[in-house]
Amino acid sequence: MIDEIVHIADNSSLFGLLTRPDAGPVRGPVLVVLNAGLIPRTGPFRLHVTLARQMARAGNATFRFDLPGIGDTMLDSPITSLPAVTLALDAIERHLGSTRFVIAGLCRGADLAWKVALHDQRVIGVLQIDGLARAGPWFHLAQVRHHLRWPPTRWLTTASRLVSRHLRREPRPMEDLDIDREWPAAGAERTQLRELLDRRVHIFSLFTGGITNYFLDSRQFASTYGKLANDPAIRFAYWPECDHIFFSETDRARMIGEVLDWYSAAFGQIENTAPSASTSMGASA
């Protein structure tokens, strides 16, 4: 396994680490891992480092870098997140010759991965962890079911807390649903998913039990994306027993194993270069 420093753009602090097998060619598309929120490129508890190393052992390359304003990347650059990812793909293409990419992200990183996939034709896969899902009726039903299981003491303490919050004019807990995420207008995700599937983009959407402010029931996925949710190019998993930042090493290992399995199933037969020259829309958009 080799870790290489790859500079993304001249005159900027953008750089990243490419982890690839130390012998033989790189198999399949290059996995590009985006920051999980504001956490630097190593990921929470070094998750992205471990993922990259395991990917390299399986013959794949992984690139991870800090978006502007995160980790080592300074903010005094005019480059914003989406163009920064495009530049990163350009840099890997120059460095490795790869023209096919899979974009991965957790939380806000998942939102950006989705946008990148829509923007750049070189993207043939998206791994989104705790990405977009609308609450809808299944969420509210699950919430009610969950609350009904509360013991009476918890009802009393919650009621007391709500009254106290009301008196102090604090926001109500349900306002958690005003999720601070970069999601498209409600309904637009179906059109966007159609667009990605028409391009034969593979999608792995994993939800954890740590996003109880908007995801509590696996049926929310289908209610968000409609019939397209059943497309064979989509893998969906709901791991309610796992938290949002993979605090447990067991959960991290399980997640990495699942990603490796998906990668092999979705891209096992795919080379890392397209048959013709690069078809980046991002570079010209």
Added chain:
Amino acid sequence: MTGAPTPFWLGSPGRRLFATWYASPSAPRATVVICPPFFHEQFLSSRLFSLVAARLAQAGIACLRVDYYGTGDSEGNEAEFSIHGAREDIAVAVAAARARSGNAPTALLAVRGGGWPAWLFAAADSSISQLWIWQPILSGSSYLAELHRLDEAERALRADYPFCRQLGSYREDGQLVGYACPDALHSEIMAAKFPSQPLSGNTILGVLADDRIGEIPGHTTQRIELPESRTHWKDTLEVRATFLTRDLHEPIDRLTAILGTPRAVA
């Protein structure tokens, strides 16, 4: 680009360390090797000390940040990290910093637990002009108690999520605040303390801390007060707690002034 770090590799094959170099606009007045904290504090504080390094560099103090073996972007896995290994990594980083900065005096800025390996190194290398410790941890046993409290709180937090699996304890999985902490490392931290060894008389010792952290016993230290509001980042897994806010500019600028004039008094 001004203030932008230059990434590079240090060390030998099999123990390569990831480092970033923050060059000063002109010949540096001093060079600082930043020795990061351990466990979750490493990734939580990464942005803060990247910005601290950039600010020091702008003011003429070149900086080198390094990830110890088994941490951050360096080679090795978490279970291979040790305090004595980190001391060796600091030696490699200091040699690299000197090679890049010529004759400028070399100082260490160690953060939290990073103070222990930095002290071990400085005690053996009298050419270290200054050793500054950011929020020093005076005793390993109290640090472990703090880590175990945070670890238990994080594990207990899962009870707030209706479906999250409850996790066992550190004794069951060997994980401390999300990281492997094998028995050897646990014992090493338990035994860590200040002062571990006498520092050379040539080395100025300084502390950046709020007033809850006392003096290092038996040593005259220079001291720069940190605002209490900016010292709680170690108590939470919230990365926002480590932003470089304006109230940290003044302490960092004071540090810059002292580092630039090695014999000055804080």
